[in-house]
Amino acid sequence: MSLKHLGTINMLIVEDDAFNIQLIRSLLAKISDTNIISTDNGLEALKILELEDEKIDMVLLDLHLPGKSGKEVLQFIRKNEKLNDLPVLIISVDGMDEVELRKMGANDFILKPFDIDEFAAKISANLKDTK
Numbered sequence: 001m002s003l004k005h006l007g008t009i010n011m012l013i014v015e016d017d018a019f020n021i022q023l024i025r026s027l028l029a030k031i032s033d034t035n036i037i038s039t040d041n042g043l044e045a046l047k048i049l050e051l052e053d054e055k056i057d058m059v060l061l062d063l064h065l066p067g068k069s070g071k072e073v074l075q076f077i078r079k080n081e082k083l084n085d086l087p088v089l090i091i092s093v094d095g096m097d098e099v100e101l102r103k104m105g106a107n108d109f110i111l112k113p114f115d116i117d118e119f120a121a122k123i124s125a126n127l128k129d130t131k
Contacts, residue, residue: 002031002032002120003031003032003120003123003124003127004031004032004033006032006124006127007033008033008034008035009028009032009033009034009035009057009058009123009127010034010035010037010054010055010056010057010058011028011034011035011036011037011056011057011058011059011060012036012037012038012039012045012048012049012056012058012059012060013025013036013037013038013039013059013060014038014039014040014041014042014045014059014060014061014062014065014070014073015038015040015060015061015062015065015091016040016041016062016064016065016066017040017062018040020062020091020112021038021040023114024036024060024091024114025038027114027116027119027120030116031116031119031120032120032123035054037054037056040065040066041065041066041067041068042065042066042067042068042069042070042072042073043066043067043068044067045059045061045065045067045068045073046068046073046076049076049077049080049083056086057086057087057127058086058087058088058089058123058126058127059073059077059086059087059088059089060089060091060110061073061074061088061089061090061091061106062090062091062092063090063092063097070090071101071104074088074090074101074104074105074106075104077105078104078105084105087107087108087126087127088105088106088107089106089107089108089109089110089122089123089126090106090108090109090110091109091110091111091112092109092110092111092112093111093112094111095109095111107126108122108125108126109122110122
């Protein structure tokens, strides 16, 4: 599945595993035109979201992060008036907290290891209303 019809996507990846960041970059390069900003720290993610000049179209958010947890980052996004409509997809090894995180405002979940078709479909489904 290609996402090139969506145009250029500005994506923030918040993931503390460098291998997973590279994997996500590689998967996105195959399916879309994406400007990627990445960080391995929840606190740094908050700074990027507050200061970023370029509009962020989507956040891929791991839960277990240094600085601030993924849950804290999600809470910040949903409480911030200029960011509260930003699609946030949780990337996780399990879906155990899915119900709680959806109540907190997570748009969707992508389970690790990544399936490229599922990965593309979930990104497309959550970007279609914003692009």
